[in-house]
Amino acid sequence: DIGMTQTPLSLSVTPGQPASISCKSNQSLLHSDGRTYLYWHQHKAGQPPQLLIYEVSKRLSGVPVRFSGSGSGTDFTLKISRVEADDAAVYYCMQSIEHPWTFGQGTKVEVK
Amino acid sequence: EVQLADSGGGLTQPGGSLRLSCAASGFDVGTTYMSWIRKAPGKGLEWVSVIYGGGSTYYAQSVWGRFTIFRDTSQNILHLQMNNLRVEDTAVYYCARGKGYAWGQGIQVTVTP
Numbered sequence A: 001d002i003g004m005t006q007t008p009l010s011l012s013v014t015p016g017q018p019a020s021i022s023c024k025s026n027q028s029l030l031h032s033d034g035r036t037y038l039y040w041h042q043h044k045a046g047q048p049p050q051l052l053i054y055e056v057s058k059r060l061s062g063v064p065v066r067f068s069g070s071g072s073g074t075d076f077t078l079k080i081s082r083v084e085a086d087d088a089a090v091y092y093c094m095q096s097i098e099h100p101w102t103f104g105q106g107t108k109v110e111v112k
Numbered sequence B: 001e002v003q004l005a006d007s008g009g010g011l012t013q014p015g016g017s018l019r020l021s022c023a024a025s026g027f028d029v030g031t032t033y034m035s036w037i038r039k040a041p042g043k044g045l046e047w048v049s050v051i052y053g054g055g056s057t058y059y060a061q062s063v064w065g066r067f068t069i070f071r072d073t074s075q076n077i078l079h080l081q082m083n084n085l086r087v088e089d090t091a092v093y094y095c096a097r098g099k100g101y102a103w104g105q106g107i108q109v110t111v112t113p
Helices: none
Strands: A004-007 A010-013 A019-025 A038-043 A050-054 A067-072 A075-080 A089-095 A107-111 B003-008 B010-012 B018-025 B034-039 B045-051 B057-059 B067-072 B077-082 B091-097 B107-111
Touching: A004 A089, A010 A019, A019 A038, A019 A089, A019 A107, A038 A067, A050 A067, A075 A089, A089 B045, B003 B091, B003 B107, B018 B034, B018 B091, B018 B107, B034 B067, B045 B067, B045 B077, B057 B067, B077 B091
Parallel strands: A010 A107, B010 B107
Antiparallel strands: A004 A019, A019 A075, A038 A050, A038 A089, A067 A075, A089 A107, B003 B018, B018 B077, B034 B045, B034 B091, B045 B057, B067 B077, B091 B107
């Protein structure tokens, strides 16, 4: 199974400040079709998860532009340019280049 | 509008069975891939299973041989048949379109002696 490691596991951010979450996989997520199968999900308590970013850096329709994804191969980053109160949640990276799909441990973002 | 409405779940004892259902609207479950993902108490998200448009299926090792994903294309419903349930299967189960392009609201499954 592909291991996904997120850092940090928790983050406390002042509104208006940036936040960054790292995700590393133990093998490349670049497929022979040229796509990189790395996704970012946001999960708020009591709600279903929400996909924010697919294939490293593509924002799903309706996702605020303050969320951005970057990276390649085995190293990826989710950035929130200016954190808002509504961004309090747990964020997960996920790979789907092979089965089983695997998630990072999750990063809990607290907004002060 | 794409919507997923899941149902089923509940409380059962170890060794019991439950069936989860996920009714889709706005798209055809038979022409795209659908997955189940769960969130156990105190743990992170865990992928459970996927069924592709062509019908191929894959499972997490932890549920292989006990869970079956299938779909009823006539009613546009995705199912997860869960047999021989274990305490560690206790979780909120979510159906999702693909890798999370849409989600059901979540179904509580509790397995307790």
